[in-house]
Amino acid sequence: MKKFLTVIGVVFIIGVYAYDQYLKNDDFNTTDTYAPEDDFRNKKENTYYLPTSTTGAIVFHNNYTLSYNEAHEQAEWVAYMLKKSDIVYTKRKRPYFNEDKAVKTKSADWRSYKNSGYDRGHLCPAGDRRKTINSYNETFLTSNISPQDHDFNAGIWNDLEQLVRTWAKSYNDVYVVTGGVLKGNLKTIGKDQVSVPDYFYKIIFKDQGDTSKMIGFIIPNRPNETQALQSYVVSVDYIESQTGIDFFPKLDDALEINLERAASTKGWRFR
Numbered sequence: 001m002k003k004f005l006t007v008i009g010v011v012f013i014i015g016v017y018a019y020d021q022y023l024k025n026d027d028f029n030t031t032d033t034y035a036p037e038d039d040f041r042n043k044k045e046n047t048y049y050l051p052t053s054t055t056g057a058i059v060f061h062n063n064y065t066l067s068y069n070e071a072h073e074q075a076e077w078v079a080y081m082l083k084k085s086d087i088v089y090t091k092r093k094r095p096y097f098n099e100d101k102a103v104k105t106k107s108a109d110w111r112s113y114k115n116s117g118y119d120r121g122h123l124c125p126a127g128d129r130r131k132t133i134n135s136y137n138e139t140f141l142t143s144n145i146s147p148q149d150h151d152f153n154a155g156i157w158n159d160l161e162q163l164v165r166t167w168a169k170s171y172n173d174v175y176v177v178t179g180g181v182l183k184g185n186l187k188t189i190g191k192d193q194v195s196v197p198d199y200f201y202k203i204i205f206k207d208q209g210d211t212s213k214m215i216g217f218i219i220p221n222r223p224n225e226t227q228a229l230q231s232y233v234v235s236v237d238y239i240e241s242q243t244g245i246d247f248f249p250k251l252d253d254a255l256e257i258n259l260e261r262a263a264s265t266k267g268w269r270f271r
Contacts, residue, residue: 001023012257049175049205051077052246059102059143063135064104064124068100068135069182072195073108074146076180077245078123086128092136094126100143107143112190121148121200125161146180147196149188151223157200160229162216163271170269175205181218181242197221201239203247204268207261213267214259218242230270236260 050058053067054076064080097110097120113120123144129135138144148157168174180197187196201215216236217229235259236247250258 012137013181021210045069048250049081049207049248050079050250051177052249053077054244057104059100061141063129063138066123068103068105068107068143070105071179072186073112073192073233074182074184074194074244075143075179076182077175077177078144079175079177080124080128081175082128083173084163084169086131087165087169088130090130092126092130092133095137095140096141097142097145100141103143108140108190108194110142112192112194113145113147114140114146114190116189118147118189118196119150119153120145121153121157124176127248128165128176146200147194147221148200149221149223152219152221156219156224156227156229156232160202163229166201166270166271167204167206171206173206177203177205177247178189179243180221183242183244188240199242201243203239205248210255212255212259214248214262215265216263217251228270230265233263233265234261238263 002266006038028256047145050065051067055067055069056071057068059066059068064078066075066078068074069076099109100107110120120142122139123146124139125141126136129139164174164176179201180195181199182195182197183199184198186198188194199220201216201218203214206212215234216234216239217232218234219232239245240247240260247260251259
């Protein structure tokens with residue numbers, strides 16, 4: 001009887017310890033699906049600025065919103081407001097990548113990237129969400145990553161991400177939309193057959209009424225050692241033609257047409 005009670009006691013202790021570790025390591029205790037009572041950063045920025053979804057699979061997270069494309073096993077876009085107050089330099093421990101439970105069709109297994117020769121490239125950068133541990137960890141869901149050439153990811157794409165943070169600090173806030181161009185006969189990696197985009201785009205919008213400004217980039221997913229970021233500036237209309245996505249459809253039509261047809265660096269300070 002004593003032996004039996006001892007075994008029960010050991011099992012109970014192990015169970016309590018395991019549960020405690022689960023709570024400590026559950027870095028994704030954030031709301032993963034939309035509900036009206038969710039305390040979003042700002043309801044307008046999570047609905048009013050959103051692009052259209054070609055798949056209907058929109059997922060609202062606390063720190064960004066995405067449209068998942070199951071056929072390509074990644075988001076066709078990730079959108080979020082980047083505020084000056086978000087830009088902090090707190091060092092965070094990088095967590096493991098996790099599947100996104102809010103994606104009904106399941107997001108890609110992180111192992112699909114293993115030994116593929118490609119980085120797990122963030123769409124909403126972890127560097128944009130260092131303010132809290134939860135906001136940082138939320139960027140490590142596999143719905144927020146796409147296969148990127150290492151030299152591209154660590155090179156010109158990283159330069160663009162840093163420039164966007166500089167703009168957020170200079171202009172107090174900017175709205176950002178990012179994704180891969182998911183068209184054509186793309187190479188795939190891993191058991192989930194994750195598509196490898198040939199190009200990535202990023203759109204930055206500063207909403208300031210009649211003086212609002214917008215800039216778009218499309219950059220090849222390959223090493224770049226010579227060309228400046230300015231050489232990749234394109235109109236948002238061009239990005240729409242390449243992706244089939246309607247960006248900022250709720251803006252006033254006249255303003256939207258004016259902003260999206262321009263391929264200009266005017267009003268944007270480059271370093």
